[in-house]
Amino acid sequence: MSDLAHQRRRRKLALAMVVAAYVLSFFQRFAPAGIAQDLIAAFNTTASSLGVLAATYFYVYTVMQVPTGILVDTLGPRLILLLGGLVGGIGSLLFGLALSLDLALLGRTLIGLGVSVTFIAMLKIIALSFDERRFASLVGISMLVGNLGSVLAGAPLSWLAQVAGWRGVFVGLAVVSLLLGVGCWWLLGESGGGKGRSLSASSADKPRFDRTAVLAGLLLVLRNRDTWPVACVNFGICGSFFAFAGLWATPFLTQVHSMTRAVAANHVSLYFAGFALGCAFVGTLSDRLGRRKPVLVASSHLYALIWLVWLSGSALPLGLSYALFALMGLVTASFTLTWACAKEVNPPLLSGMSTSVTNMGGFLAAAILQPMVGWVMDWTWQGGLTESGARFYTPDDFHAGLLLLAGTAALGALASWRIRETGCRNIWQQPV
Numbered sequence: 001m002s003d004l005a006h007q008r009r010r011r012k013l014a015l016a017m018v019v020a021a022y023v024l025s026f027f028q029r030f031a032p033a034g035i036a037q038d039l040i041a042a043f044n045t046t047a048s049s050l051g052v053l054a055a056t057y058f059y060v061y062t063v064m065q066v067p068t069g070i071l072v073d074t075l076g077p078r079l080i081l082l083l084g085g086l087v088g089g090i091g092s093l094l095f096g097l098a099l100s101l102d103l104a105l106l107g108r109t110l111i112g113l114g115v116s117v118t119f120i121a122m123l124k125i126i127a128l129s130f131d132e133r134r135f136a137s138l139v140g141i142s143m144l145v146g147n148l149g150s151v152l153a154g155a156p157l158s159w160l161a162q163v164a165g166w167r168g169v170f171v172g173l174a175v176v177s178l179l180l181g182v183g184c185w186w187l188l189g190e191s192g193g194g195k196g197r198s199l200s201a202s203s204a205d206k207p208r209f210d211r212t213a214v215l216a217g218l219l220l221v222l223r224n225r226d227t228w229p230v231a232c233v234n235f236g237i238c239g240s241f242f243a244f245a246g247l248w249a250t251p252f253l254t255q256v257h258s259m260t261r262a263v264a265a266n267h268v269s270l271y272f273a274g275f276a277l278g279c280a281f282v283g284t285l286s287d288r289l290g291r292r293k294p295v296l297v298a299s300s301h302l303y304a305l306i307w308l309v310w311l312s313g314s315a316l317p318l319g320l321s322y323a324l325f326a327l328m329g330l331v332t333a334s335f336t337l338t339w340a341c342a343k344e345v346n347p348p349l350l351s352g353m354s355t356s357v358t359n360m361g362g363f364l365a366a367a368i369l370q371p372m373v374g375w376v377m378d379w380t381w382q383g384g385l386t387e388s389g390a391r392f393y394t395p396d397d398f399h400a401g402l403l404l405l406a407g408t409a410a411l412g413a414l415a416s417w418r419i420r421e422t423g424c425r426n427i428w429q430q431p432v
Contacts, residue, residue: 011129014187018122019142021081021180024173025115026149027157028092029057030246033268034157035166037251037261042166043101047251047381047393051374054247056105057112058367062360064116069356070214073349077121078188085181088114089174096170107170114177120356123339125188127351136292136340136424140283143336147276150245154269158261221353224428226345229418230338231361236412237300237335239365240307240405245271247370248401256395257315267325274329282333283340286424292341293421299334300413306331307406313395335362335412344422365408373401 032039032054040050071080091110098104126138160169221227244252245268253264286295306328309316316324339355346354377397420427 010187011125014184015122015125015129015142017180017183017187018077018081018118018125019145021085021115021118021184022122022142022146023149023152024088024177024180025118026146027153028088028111028115028149028173029242030150030153030268030272031157031170033245033247033250034153034155034265035161036247038161038166039104043104045101047374047377048371049101049374051247051371053101053105053108055367055370056108058242058363058370060109060112061116062363062367064113065120065356065360065363066218066353068117068120069352069354070218071117072120072124072352072356073217074214076188077117077124078185080117081121081184081188082181084114084117085177085179085184086114089177089181090114092170092177093174096167096174119359120352123343123355124352127343127348134287135343136283136337137280137287138283139339140280140333140336143279143283143333144276147272147279150272151269151276154272155262155265156269158265217347217350218353221346221350221357224346226420227342227354227357229415229420230341230345231358232415233296233300233361233412233419234335234338234358235361235365236408236410236415237303237332238338238362238412239369240409240412241275241332241335242362242366243369243373243408244405245275246366248373248398248405251393252310252398252402255393256313256398257321263318267322270322271325271329271332274326275332276329278330278333279336281330282336286337286340290424291421292337292344292424293416293419296334296337296341296416296419297413299331300409300416303328303331303334304406304409304413307402307409311399311402311406313399340424341419341422344424344426344428345420346428348426348428369404369408373404376400376404 032050036050039045039053043049043053045053068080088111091107091112091114093107095104095107095111098107122142123139126135126142130138157166157169249268249271250261250264253259253267254261259267282295282299286292289295306324309324338358338361342354342358343351377393377400380397380400382394382397
């Protein structure tokens with residue numbers, strides 16, 4: 001095998017390993033939705049407390065986005081992926097063994113810290129190792145595979161938690177996290193025989209870690225007016241998606257629409273499956289059209305309109321509710337174009353920082369919305385208690401919480417009109 005062919009194969013294997021870590025990241029992100037009732041019973045929580053427990057992941061994930069972008073741009077993704085696997089594994093173990101809500105919060109925090117590095121590292125590897133014209137397509141395909149984790153966090157996790165217990169699931173995930181971190185470290189190392197460059201980044205591809213240079217690069221991204229509309233779209237669409245599908249969808253369907261836990265979990269899994277397919281479809285469609293903005297505008301507005309159906313409180317035939325969840329997943333995927341838009345309006349060498357700033361929008365929204373929806377529901381609560389002593393929420397309680405999510409989705413749709421069209425290429429120019 002020639003050296004060039006070996007390098008290509010190594011890059012593909014490295015990307016596959018990072019995508020596998022991304023599958024785990026998605027699973028951890030949405031796992032509380034699949035075991036919400038188990039968590040309520042295990043820790044005797046209210047809606048607001050459950051929201052805080054689920055959102056702890058997003059708090060630390062949000063805070064870590066810009067630091068991760070800086071580390072990826074300066075040190076490369078290899079070391080931080082190894083450390084991320086180790087920290088995430090410790091957090092998963094602690095969460096699975098937690099006997100109190102405080103320990104569960106600490107475990108969830110460590111999980112968020114560990115997996116927070118995966119996505120930005122994946123974007124950097126794609127940006128460095130593959131053709132720029134295929135960036136959105138490769139990101140979409142990677143997210144299609146990564147979303148397997150979100151699908152597994154729906155009905156499969158709900159079933160497994162009832163069979164084997166949710167604690168055993170997270171103990172097993174601790175081992176998986178560590179193995180993935182080690183695998184990324186190995187595949188992103190120097191190529192065989194000591195020849196060739198590291199797959200994590202070459203010295204020409206990453207600036208030396210210098211605080212002044214890093215701050216200047218970050219300020220350049222933040223001062224770029226074209227960065228902020230993209231971040232706002234991510235905030236609105238991605239944030240409402242994470243808050244709803246990541247926690248409140250299952251309780252909403254079981255308590256408002258009187259679905260069984262299995263049927264509700266199937267809806268969430270279908271949402272994730274639609275989102276996974278949408279990630280590949282939206283990125284490929286955008287690359288083939290050579291346009292970003294029209295795809296974002298159309299999809300984000302359709303996504304916002306679907307929220308009106310859930311706000312109406314209307315009882316839907318089962319087939320129609322399944323179809324709406326699938327459609328919602330497909331159009332939610334439009335926010336994946338925001339990373340390509342951010343990368344294409346900022347300097348290529350700052351792709352880690354630009355995508356991390358944009359990505360921070362969605363996780364910031366989720367961190368705010370998950371507990372806030374629970375707080376609003378507790379504030380309006382007039383329902384009773386279940387046999388286990390947990391609170392039962394009425395449709396009116398959920399309506400108040402869903403208004404927050406629908407409003408956030410509408411904000412993202414409106415912001416899509418302010419995005420600058422890039423023509424699927426980098427259009428940044430050094431200011432004179």
